[in-house]
Amino acid sequence: MPKWREWLIIGLIMLLLYGFILGVIWVEDPLIVLALLGLVIGGVVWWIRQYSDSYARLFALFQRHRRVALGILTVLLVAFPFLQRENPYWIQVAVMSGLFVIMALGLNVMVGNAGLVCLGYAAFYAIGAYTSGLLTLKHDVSFWLALPLAGLLAMAFGFLLGLPALRVRGHYLALVTIAFGLVVQQLLINLEGLTGGTNGVINIPSPQIGSFSLGRPLDLGFITLPFQANFYFLVLILAGLTLFMVYRVSPSLVGLSWNAIREDQLAAQCYGIDLTKNKLWAFAFGAFFGGIAGAVYANMVGFISPENFTYTHSILVLSMILLGGIDSIPGVILGAILLTVIPEKFRAFEDWRMMFYGFIIVLMLLFKPDGLLPARTRKYTSATPAGDGSAKVTSTGAGYLAGQLDN
Amino acid sequence: MAEFAVVFQQLLNGLSLGAMYSLIAIGFTLFFGVIDLINFAHGEIYMLGAFVALITVSILGGMGLIGLNFIVVLAVVLLVTMIFCALVGAAVERSVVKPMRGAPDLMTLLVTLGVSIILREAVMLFYPNGANPQAFPDLLPAGDFSLGGVLIKYEQLFLLTVAAVLVVFLYFLVNKTDYGRYMRATSQDREAAMMMGLDIDRIIVLTFMLGSALGAVAGVLNGMYYNIIKFNMGFLMGIKGFSAAVVGGLGNIYGAVVGGLLLGFLEMFAAAFIPGGSRYQDVIGFLIVIFFLVFRPSGIFHEKVYEKV
Numbered sequence: 001m002p003k004w005r006e007w008l009i010i011g012l013i014m015l016l017l018y019g020f021i022l023g024v025i026w027v028e029d030p031l032i033v034l035a036l037l038g039l040v041i042g043g044v045v046w047w048i049r050q051y052s053d054s055y056a057r058l059f060a061l062f063q064r065h066r067r068v069a070l071g072i073l074t075v076l077l078v079a080f081p082f083l084q085r086e087n088p089y090w091i092q093v094a095v096m097s098g099l100f101v102i103m104a105l106g107l108n109v110m111v112g113n114a115g116l117v118c119l120g121y122a123a124f125y126a127i128g129a130y131t132s133g134l135l136t137l138k139h140d141v142s143f144w145l146a147l148p149l150a151g152l153l154a155m156a157f158g159f160l161l162g163l164p165a166l167r168v169r170g171h172y173l174a175l176v177t178i179a180f181g182l183v184v185q186q187l188l189i190n191l192e193g194l195t196g197g198t199n200g201v202i203n204i205p206s207p208q209i210g211s212f213s214l215g216r217p218l219d220l221g222f223i224t225l226p227f228q229a230n231f232y233f234l235v236l237i238l239a240g241l242t243l244f245m246v247y248r249v250s251p252s253l254v255g256l257s258w259n260a261i262r263e264d265q266l267a268a269q270c271y272g273i274d275l276t277k278n279k280l281w282a283f284a285f286g287a288f289f290g291g292i293a294g295a296v297y298a299n300m301v302g303f304i305s306p307e308n309f310t311y312t313h314s315i316l317v318l319s320m321i322l323l324g325g326i327d328s329i330p331g332v333i334l335g336a337i338l339l340t341v342i343p344e345k346f347r348a349f350e351d352w353r354m355m356f357y358g359f360i361i362v363l364m365l366l367f368k369p370d371g372l373l374p375a376r377t378r379k380y381t382s383a384t385p386a387g388d389g390s391a392k393v394t395s396t397g398a399g400y401l402a403g404q405l406d407n
Numbered sequence: 408m409a410e411f412a413v414v415f416q417q418l419l420n421g422l423s424l425g426a427m428y429s430l431i432a433i434g435f436t437l438f439f440g441v442i443d444l445i446n447f448a449h450g451e452i453y454m455l456g457a458f459v460a461l462i463t464v465s466i467l468g469g470m471g472l473i474g475l476n477f478i479v480v481l482a483v484v485l486l487v488t489m490i491f492c493a494l495v496g497a498a499v500e501r502s503v504v505k506p507m508r509g510a511p512d513l514m515t516l517l518v519t520l521g522v523s524i525i526l527r528e529a530v531m532l533f534y535p536n537g538a539n540p541q542a543f544p545d546l547l548p549a550g551d552f553s554l555g556g557v558l559i560k561y562e563q564l565f566l567l568t569v570a571a572v573l574v575v576f577l578y579f580l581v582n583k584t585d586y587g588r589y590m591r592a593t594s595q596d597r598e599a600a601m602m603m604g605l606d607i608d609r610i611i612v613l614t615f616m617l618g619s620a621l622g623a624v625a626g627v628l629n630g631m632y633y634n635i636i637k638f639n640m641g642f643l644m645g646i647k648g649f650s651a652a653v654v655g656g657l658g659n660i661y662g663a664v665v666g667g668l669l670l671g672f673l674e675m676f677a678a679a680f681i682p683g684g685s686r687y688q689d690v691i692g693f694l695i696v697i698f699f700l701v702f703r704p705s706g707i708f709h710e711k712v713y714e715k716v
Contacts, residue, residue, distance in 0.1 A: 167704060171445040172700050174445070
């Protein structure tokens with residue numbers, strides 16, 4: 001097939017998906033939305049299972065033209081606030097999806113890559129939000145400095161949580177992480193002088209670029225976008241960076257070590273994998289993204305309180321990973337987007353949200369434990385072109401990265 | 408003397424709290440013993456216990472039977488609650504735990520976590536006005552007496568008696584009956600027990616029923632003690648019960664009892680004697696648990712654990 005036809009196929013598929021997403025946003029009736037989503041997701045899952053060879057061909061196609069696909073994706077994503085400028089609410093939902101994508105990717109580093117159960121992820125989100133919120137509000141620190149600081153402080157707490165994780169695992173680790181989440185929650189409520197207690201922190205300033213505040217509508221001369229669009233672009237960039245980082249780390253030696261620890265800690269240790277270093281890094285690296293997401297959230301909404309960072313939020317991020325596919329980066333992204341968008345369509349059933357998450361966890365684990373987009377077997381090939389008898393290593397895990405290691 | 412009275416008062420309060428932790432911890436430890444599983448839904452069984460008792464009381468009231476001797480009413484309420492929650496426990500085991508047997512630890516842990524959310528939300532959504540706290544009726548004649556300056560409520564006395572009776576009952580069940588023997592065999596080595604012809608599935612489901620019934624009693628006792636119950640009370644209590652089981656040594660029934668009492672004491676004393684301690688009551692409990700996990704992961708009743716290879 002000539003190149004341009006392959007590009008055309010890629011473009012058409014992506015446009016189709018994009019149109020579908022816009023359609024879902026546009027349709028009002030939640031039942032029709034559910035039926036549509038069920039049909040499409042069910043169809044895709046069925047197709048992957050039934051015609052795995054054509055799925056693999058399509059996958060390979062996207063892999064061959066990764067740059068083109070990425071380019072089209074960027075254009076489509078950037079176009080979103082322009083198409084939805086009458087609809088700031090949905091831009092806001094898109095921003096939240098982006099934040100959850102960042103968090104889900106971060107949690108996936110712990111739970112998916114390294115197999116370290118963390119049921120207190122909201123704590124990192126909280127630490128990031130309070131760090132950035134308090135620094136920008138009370139100490140006049142620029143958001144652009146507070147953002148990385150929030151990430152780093154969350155990272156430090158990740159390290160701290162990692163210390164007990166060196167000694168305990170499995171069920172015990174789950175307990176420690178829940179306890180960690182609750183302790184942070186209690187501290188937010190009780191350290192009133194610092195955090196404002198249950199009243200939270202109000203009037204957190206919007207980020208500024210020069211004299212332009214991200215909290216004001218974006219005037220491009222020919223078109224004016226609602227202020228949510230500013231945060232949309234910010235989150236888009238941050239999510240892109242997150243994606244880049246996790247894409248780079250998970251097929252690296254560190255990522256492989258994490259997978260080895262996940263599969264069998266004792267065996268990994270016997271092969272000389274440093275458990276201490278790898279586990280601590282898994283927690284710290286994953287926590288960093290929670291902190292970043294929290295900082296953006298705090299300075300966007302302008303108001304934070306302990307209620308924004310409960311155990312429920314930890315469970316929510318966890319169900320995103322389970323829905324999409326543990327250790328599958330595209331899966332995790334899909335899960336995060338679905339679980340942010342679907343509940344928005346069901347505002348009338350607000351009270352049923354948690355029930356819905358509970359059912360997702362149970363049903364996915366019972367019937368499709370690897371998620372909607374399962375992680376693929378990863379292939380490592382040596383630098384020489386395949387077919388000359390060069391060594392091939394395969395491992396389970398985030399496998400769609402195969403091409404990345406070819407060069 | 409007054410100082411002593413204060414200490415003893417806190418001791419009694421800690422004992423009451425600890426007894427409830429112990430009853431829940433026993434459930435965790437039983438499940439862990441027979442099937443190496445932490446059942447996150449166990450805290451919700453405890454919450455269900457309180458709600459089922461509340462419903463039973465109102466049904467009894469509707470039939471005009473509440474005027475009976477309070478001992479009869481209590482016995483009926485406890486029995487109904489225990490049976491109902493035992494059945495829920497069995498349903499949980501059959502519907503999600505059994506299909507997940509052999510799956511990685513993480514999966515079984517998360518699936519019971521999912522069930523716990525579903526149970527909790529079901530009560531919130533389907534119990535009339537379930538999102539708000541519910542008043543729990545006084546089932547005992549109200550009253551108290553003083554013993555050397557220590558105020559003892561009838562409720563506390565009842566709570567401790569019931570807990571003690573259940574622990575003694577459990578001792579006989581585990582050590583003197585066939586079922587107890589099978590259970591101990593299963594928890595020592597499931598495969599060997601299976602090869603000796605034991606019906607493992609039945610033993611596991613019975614253990615789930617037993618543990619759930621005990622957890623349910625803790626729920627009823629909690630309702631009677633605080634006179635208020637809420638749909639989300641199971642989460643924190645479940646975590647506390649799990650913590651108590653860990654402190655005592657997971658898989659050890661007596662460890663669970665001791666761990667529960669210890670946790671109850673420590674929390675009460677922290678709340679009473681550390682300045683500003685009551686605000687950090689829960690935090691102190693968790694710090695103790697983390698401390699235990701890090702420095703003595705096998706609990707007070709130390710058993711050397713070898714890693715299976």
